[in-house]
Amino acid sequence: xxxxxxxxxxxxxxxxxxxxxxxxxxxxxxxxxxxxxxxxxxxxxxxxxxxxxxxxxxxxxxxxxxxxxxxxxxxxxxxxxxxxxxxxxxxxxxxxxxxxxxxxxxxxxxxxxxxxxx
Numbered sequence: 001x002x003x004x005x006x007x008x009x010x011x012x013x014x015x016x017x018x019x020x021x022x023x024x025x026x027x028x029x030x031x032x033x034x035x036x037x038x039x040x041x042x043x044x045x046x047x048x049x050x051x052x053x054x055x056x057x058x059x060x061x062x063x064x065x066x067x068x069x070x071x072x073x074x075x076x077x078x079x080x081x082x083x084x085x086x087x088x089x090x091x092x093x094x095x096x097x098x099x100x101x102x103x104x105x106x107x108x109x110x111x112x113x114x115x116x117x118x
Contacts, residue, residue: 006070009066009070009073010066011066013069013070014065016036016039016040017030017031017032017065018030018031019031032064033051033056033064033069034050036069037050037051041099041103046097046098049072051106052107052110054107056072059072080098080102083102087101087102
């Protein structure tokens, strides 16, 4: 991802994350970092990768803000380049986008207490 996109991604993420809405019981809630990453992934699945609180912790991202999300995306790009032959094979076999494959990899790693992404 081009560094010039940093400010755009950070602003977009933070503005979505802080968006308020009324819940079922009439309470005002915020979208939050997990839902924000899912919204962005739905809008542009080839660019944005989803995360949840366990995945954030796995990547040592504890604030869940736009700055950390951008850093996460840069880390994911590096990881995807390192795993490119495997991702390509899985994409062809399972007909899934690379971002979905890496999301599944992240989810499995983050929810396996014996593993760590380095």
